[in-house]
Amino acid sequence: MKKFMLFIGGLIALLILLANLGPMVLLGLSIWLLYVIFKQFIKSDSTGGKIGWVILGLLVLSIALSNIYAVLGVAAAYVLYLIYTNWKKDDGQSAEQVVESNDPFANFERQWAELNN
Structure with a gap:
């Protein structure tokens, strides 16, 4: 049941991500x-140039603020x-539970690797 809920949550997150891909760009x-x-x-020396860059900056800032829902x-x-x-963590826990068993026949591969090292 947990994997199913993770899948549904991932699907919803993927749809939201795809819907906001254009505004994110x-x-x-x-x-x-x-x-x-x-x-x-900063590089501009003239007052007229600085005023022009401020106006252009305000224009681009308004474009950025209109796409703020891209967050x-x-x-x-x-x-x-x-x-x-x-x-991935759920997959690792199920394998870890098998390794933690004290049955030598269930963990033969792990023990063989320990002997070879």
């Missing part, structure tokens, strides 16, 4: 453009990662 692009504009603002896509990607790690 635009948000990343606008953040990069804001960085470039800031660097050009939901980033959160969905993080949730998808957590579900993936929990899925």
